[in-house]
Amino acid sequence: MQNIISVKNLTKYFGKEKALEGMNFDVKQGEIFGFLGPSGAGKTTTIQILTGQLRPTDGEAKIFNADTENARKPEFLQKIGVMTDNSGLYGRLSVYENMKLFATLYGVKKPKERIEEALKMVNMQNEQKKTVSKLSKGMTQRIILARTFLHEPELLFLDEPTAALDPVNSQHIHKGLKALQKKGTTIFLTTHDMHEAETLCDRVAFLYKGAVKLLDAPKALRREYADNTMTLELYNGETRVISKGADGAEEVASFMQKNAIASMYTNEPTLGDIFVDITGRELT
Numbered sequence: 393m394q395n396i397i398s399v400k401n402l403t404k405y406f407g408k409e410k411a412l413e414g415m416n417f418d419v420k421q422g423e424i425f426g427f428l429g430p431s432g433a434g435k436t437t438t439i440q441i442l443t444g445q446l447r448p449t450d451g452e453a454k455i456f457n458a459d460t461e462n463a464r465k466p467e468f469l470q471k472i473g474v475m476t477d478n479s480g481l482y483g484r485l486s487v488y489e490n491m492k493l494f495a496t497l498y499g500v501k502k503p504k505e506r507i508e509e510a511l512k513m514v515n516m517q518n519e520q521k522k523t524v525s526k527l528s529k530g531m532t533q534r535i536i537l538a539r540t541f542l543h544e545p546e547l548l549f550l551d552e553p554t555a556a557l558d559p560v561n562s563q564h565i566h567k568g569l570k571a572l573q574k575k576g577t578t579i580f581l582t583t584h585d586m587h588e589a590e591t592l593c594d595r596v597a598f599l600y601k602g603a604v605k606l607l608d609a610p611k612a613l614r615r616e617y618a619d620n621t622m623t624l625e626l627y628n629g630e631t632r633v634i635s636k637g638a639d640g641a642e643e644v645a646s647f648m649q650k651n652a653i654a655s656m657y658t659n660e661p662t663l664g665d666i667f668v669d670i671t672g673r674e675l676t
């Protein structure tokens with residue numbers, strides 16, 4: 393698959409403050425890529441560089457095979473959608489009017505149908521007439537998200553897309569993002585929600601102090617960090633942690649012969665566990 397984003401040795405200083413240092417990663421066409429890291433790790437700075445709002449101090453950042461200084465040119469703006477916490481919505485206008493304004497700005501064809509479709513994806517199709525200033529925080533966030541993909545961009549940047557949403561609406565957004573992916577959209581998202589990263593992302597990058605420390609598919613990372621043990625819960629209430637190797641096999645077999653096992657599972661860490669591991673103590 394072709395790289396839609398390519399970052400090599402990217403470095404950014406704000407005066408003496410180091411935000412990014414030697415960052416490397418690629419995002420492939422059509423994937424949902426999770427960018428995870430603690431506060432201050434450099435997520436927003438990276439998005440700002442990739443969307444042409446900031447220039448790097450050193451290194452290379454490309455989208456669609458071109459330097460990101462092009463990202464604000466009209467032909468690139470058509471191809472990318474950016475959702476940040478800076479809403480840019482008009483509070484006195486209705487949801488529909490806001491969407492219509494944006495559709496006009498981006499020359500969206502068949503705006504009425506597109507607005508309907510985008511609002512449906514965020515579960516807001518019945519709120520079109522509502523004044524934006526009267527919406528709840530979660531509703532506002534969903535409108536901002538719908539506006540981000542109204543013009544059907546090829547590449548979406550989403551900074552914590554479900555941060556203010558309840559679980560039902562988060563799930564609705566997840567379905568919407570998967571549907572966009574099926575249509576071929578590449579999605580780059582940041583999230584502090586490890587469950588979201590695990591269910592949604594094809595690959596995740598763990599960021600720490602301005603560099604990528606780990607990058608792989610969630611399943612592969614969980615396997616890599618697994619401790620090679622499994623847990624048996626016995627009917628008598630006891631819990632046994634047993635090696636997954638040959639030496640544990642006899643013990644498991646003996647419990648099985650006695651029909652003593654109520655539950656048995658491998659001890660793979662969650663992405664959250666790995667996150668704490670990486671950010672709690674630096675990888676060597």
Ligand SMILES: Nc1ncnc2c1ncn2[C@@H]1O[C@H](COP(=O)(O)OP(=O)(O)OP(=O)(O)O)[C@@H](O)[C@H]1O
Pocket residue numbers: 406409410411429430431432433434435436437438
């Ligand atoms: N305009 C700026 N001037 C000075 N320092 C900045 C500026 N923007 C970011 N930084 C610094 O760069 C580092 C990375 O910040 P960034 O906002 O990219 O982190 P983040 O991972 O997005 O954090 P969060 O999860 O809190 O949004 C931080 O140390 C931050 O203080």
